[in-house]
Amino acid sequence: MKTYYKSLLLMFLLFSGVSCKKYLNVVPDNTGTLDYAFRNRNEAENYLFTCYATLQQFYDPTANAGFTTSSEIIYPDNLTNHPLMETGFSLIRGTQTSGNVGLNFWDGENGGVAIYRSIRRCNIMLENIDKPIDLSPAEKQRWIAEVKFLKAYYHYYLVRLYGPIPIIKTNLDITASTEAVRVARSPVDSVFSYIVQLLDEAAPNLPAVIDNKAQELGRVTSVIALSVKAEVLATEASPLFNGNPDFSGTKNKNGTPLFSSTYDETKWQKAADAAKVAIDACTAAGLKLYTFSAPAISVPDSLNRVLTIQNAVTEKWDQNPELIWALNGNFPDQGYATPRLTPKSAVNIFSNPSTFAVPISTAELFYTDKGVPLNEDKTFDYNSRYNLQTGDYASRFYVQNGYTTIKEHFDREARFYASIGFDGGIWFGNGKTNINDLYHVEARGNSSLAGPKDLNTLNITGYWPKKLANYLSVYDDGFAPIEFHLPIMRLSGLYLLYAEALNEVNGPTAEAFNYIDKVRARAGLQGVQESWTAYSKDPAKFTTKEGLRAIIHQERRIELCFEGQSGWDLRRWKELQGVLSNPLQGWNIYESEAGNYYHPRTVLIPVFGLKNYLWPIKDNDLIIDNNLVQNPYW
Known part of the structure; x- marks a missing residue:
């Protein structure tokens, strides 16, 4: 008592x-x-x-600061209906104050x-x-x-x-x-x-x-x-x-x-x-690292890699040998991560709201198929990356054959195609698993598939976090999601954490490369040393502690993208302020013609200062307990 x-x-x-x-x-x-x-x-x-x-x-990712403040996903703040708890997404807009703390896990208020x-x-x-x-x-x-x-x-x-x-x-x-x-x-x-x-x-x-x-x-x-x-x-x-x-x-x-x-x-x-x-x-x-294998589905190696990466997150817990830890609650927001692929899904906005918008900066975080960043790949014309290009037979499992999109959507690593839904991109699943009859995303303007313009453009960038949707989930006139538990820790993340710590102690070592390369090999990429030596404009980058640190940080952001981890990583690295110092952009979503659609436009200017690395303690708590002191700069 x-x-x-x-x-x-x-x-x-x-x-x-x-x-x-x-x-x-x-x-x-x-x-x-x-x-x-x-x-x-x-x-x-x-x-x-x-x-x-x-x-x-x-379990709710909208209350996870690692998910909502990472810049990986933008949620619109001007919708008529507000089905989600938007407090966490609003934090990068500068809404946090010591008088009204968002995601307050000290007191249990405002989503905390x-x-x-x-x-x-x-x-x-x-x-x-x-x-x-x-x-x-x-x-x-x-x-x-x-x-x-x-x-x-x-x-x-x-x-x-x-x-x-x-x-x-x-x-x-x-x-x-x-x-x-x-x-x-x-x-x-x-x-x-x-x-x-x-x-x-x-x-x-x-x-x-x-x-x-x-x-x-x-x-x-x-x-x-x-x-x-x-x-x-x-x-x-x-x-x-x-x-x-x-x-x-x-x-x-x-x-x-x-x-x-x-x-x-x-x-x-x-x-x-x-x-x-x-x-x-x-x-x-x-x-062990997960690999996709479905006896009832025959897919080429290129699609198998995509499904391996996607299912490493969305596979059932008891069938996923890579999953160290997840929470019991099912991931609740698959419909927000899924574009409207059919006329019926465009009408049923409640099951398929489609409003998790990925900024261009996140899409460009992923490597080319050579395993190096877009702006480092000496075989990739970075300055022409927004030039139009039409899908052909060779790229048909990634980009719809005959559909016009842009150059940077081609020749990317498998994790890009597993993680990002984009205009013209193939969407394996949603009821279609025949490789000769698959959906593709049509994100431009008032498309015939996407439905009325005001519904289609709820996604404000033209990119979706595809990785957060189980390929077997179906969103049409109703919805039949195949539930999964969003991982807290996966083995691939632990491998990269080990490599990071090793590099901080000893600089580049064979052991560090070994564990990074295990993750890269699963994505169909060569090892760090091979990829940078052969394809990077900075071929010696991996030879220094600072260079390998940058590689490992980007590797973790790619591998764990949309899993509620990158926001925490960017905070502990003190890199989030740099990431949020640039405007977050999307495509010109109201335009139907490709030539007009593919012009970046700013959708959000983040507000993030040094003080935002730590949450404030609520002012009233400091009055009640006069032994508490406030966090710096608040």
Whole structure:
């Protein structure tokens, strides 16, 4: 009983603005006790699932800052109807203020989730785990490990957003003084250390794989814990948190520095070591890079590569050997990622709104088929990339034969065709899998397929995130989506994380190239050294730490595009400000003729300053808890 009240007191004072005395006066006399919640194994298991509950609320990508602020997707802000929660997409328009915090995961407002409440539940679970007398020692050990992982991940989610945060190791006692409740922020290195400590304590007591997938898929494994640890350490080692001079003067009110002003290279070594341990654990558990194989469908190698990359994300979890971790909630927005391919789908805007718009800059991020960037490929006429070109028989599995589009839509790597839907591009699926009868996208103006002009142009750039649609989903006069879980971590991402850490420690090494090239080979590309030597205008780029760093960063942005990862990566690298310093453009979507359509036009001018790397703490929270200090520049 005391634990229940003490944790409520802490969270209520921090996040509600109501005085201690007033709050205690309104607590009902008949509030349920923790004795009931932990009276037996079944009740305790129900409480365990409440600890997981917030984790499952993360399934919505529109509440994920890594998804909405990455510049990968633009969502229009002038629609008559607003079916999506648009707060996250609005952040790059400069809407964030300390008085009205968007995606507020501190308080649980404006699209955010109150993560501290979830940490409170985890603490309650750990404090009462000994009460159920019918709980076996093995289950008890596993549940403790699961809850420690959840505590670690919730703290990690907060530190990525806010930097230094209060560490909540235990819930305060109901008798705690008002001053004790007013917690201060912990130095960011202390927060990361605590997260890693919890993960280290959890991993040995978690199963490596889930055997009973029908009932337990989604629960934490040791492979997940080890992989998350690698990402946590890489985040701590990255420029945003590792000796960042922009934050060096930030201190608590007692003078304690909240950020280290000294760069520490050993943090990258720890990240590299953790990533290798995680990779070895994945291998031992049977994980491997996904390859597409469907006995009922015969496709050429070029399409097979496209489907391999697309299905590495959209394949069912229990059938995807690459998927380390995903959330239980189904990805809810396939219809937003899918162009209107039939007259019936154009009429049914509710199942196929089609409004996730990819800017030209994201489409141009992908390599040519030579495996190097568009502007580096010495065989590609970059300055003429917007010149018109008509699809022919040789490119028929990527671009509709006889359809006029532009030069840069040809001779691109398979990940481009798997990830981006574009005007004239082949759309394998949506009910058609016969290679001689496939849909293609018609994005220009008032096309006969796309329907009325005002419906067609809800996509404001002319590009769609094709990767976020299962090829078997059908959007027509109704919709029949084949559900999938958006990955949090895939093996390919872990490979690239390991290569990144290795490069930061030792510069270019054979081991780093090996793991980058594993990912590139799956996409049908030669290795980094071969591709840059043969085709790049900067053939020695990969020979320096700085050059290979740029290659790895672009490789991660390509491989993990639209998966809610790039926004977090760009933040930890301190590169998001640079990415958002340029206007985001699309095509002249209201024009029907190709010659008029293919003229870039600005659809959004991002607003992103140095302060936006970290979320502000809400002004009212600083008044309630006068031991808190605001993040820099807010």
